[in-house]
């Protein structure tokens with residue numbers, strides 16, 4: 001057993017001097033939060049770097065998602081069609097906004113919502129679709145858009161994993177009415193804690209900016225049951241520094257993913273999501289699916305073998321949200337058999353810029369020994 005522990009992620013930390021330079025600005029201008037100059041600078045830089053028109057920053061991705069749901073003023077108790085194969089934040093956000101999630105199955109091929117199973121879940125109470133670009137793999141935005149148009153539904157994307165992902169040279173964040181990205185420390189790009197919404201029009205941004213500031217309008221009257229969702233200057237400072245390194249981070253991740261793929265090609269019984277033409281990926285996660293009949297061992301056995309070597313891949317996303325104590329038997333759902341079978345077999349391998357070739361070799365060695 002090795003002493004060094006390899007976890008599924010390791011947060012990116014820029015050179016300390018870079019961060020201190022930003023902190024010096026804060027000490028000079030004494031703006032600590034409430035849309036200060038660094039907040040403004042980061043919002044603008046992200047808008048141009050991601051090629052999105054209307055965006056705003058939040059103190060975390062979860063509250064950003066709640067603001068996205070609130071700002072669309074969906075009728076109370078309306079139903080929102082969403083996958084159960086996601087992080088629990090997606091479901092919590094719908095519930096916390098007084099709406100009802102309805103779980104739709106996902107696709108075997110890339111784990112995103114199965115657009116062919118959305119229509120059968122639509123009722124007169126359906127108000128929105130909330131798909132997830134899980135692991136940064138793009139949902140079928142075109143089909144989802146068609147369904148939304150046909151039934152007059154809003155579309156909110158949980159794009160927590162999809163920072164910098166593009167399809168046909170267009171940011172994935174420009175699809176749907178609103179998209180939410182997470183800037184949590186463990187995500188591809190981070191502001192320690194943080195998040196962002198991208199809107200399809202300016203009015204949505206203006207209103208959501210009030211929601212994140214207690215629903216206050218023009219510093220006086222209160223027009224929404226809002227909350228405190230503001231990003232601080234210290235978070236924005238981290239974002240400004242990290243943004244300088246994002247291309248380097250993605251390139252290093254791409255290299256590691258390529259190494260993994262090269263080695264895994266020799267191992268039967270491990271399914272990888274194939275790259276689609278026209279998609280620019282961000283290499284945020286590296287999920288592998290273990291096909292026990294071919295591979296010879298199941299996910300739990302493989303996970304134990306990894307843990308014995310001090311390697312800690314994660315079962316993202318298992319259990320399914322529909323199987324958690326909080327939500328089991330409480331949410332209307334379609335047939336979730338694909339979601340269940342994926343959740344039982346998926347494993348995310350360690351992936352972060354500092355992961356060395358030797359680390360990758362070690363991880364691959366465990367996989368080869370276990371088959």
Ligand SMILES: *Cc1c(COP(=O)(O)O)cnc(C)c1O
Nearest residue numbers: 060061062087089160182183184
């Ligand atoms: C991380 C994550 C969130 C929540 O983002 P935070 O910034 O941690 O609040 C929501 N949905 C998904 C799919 C996530 O992975």
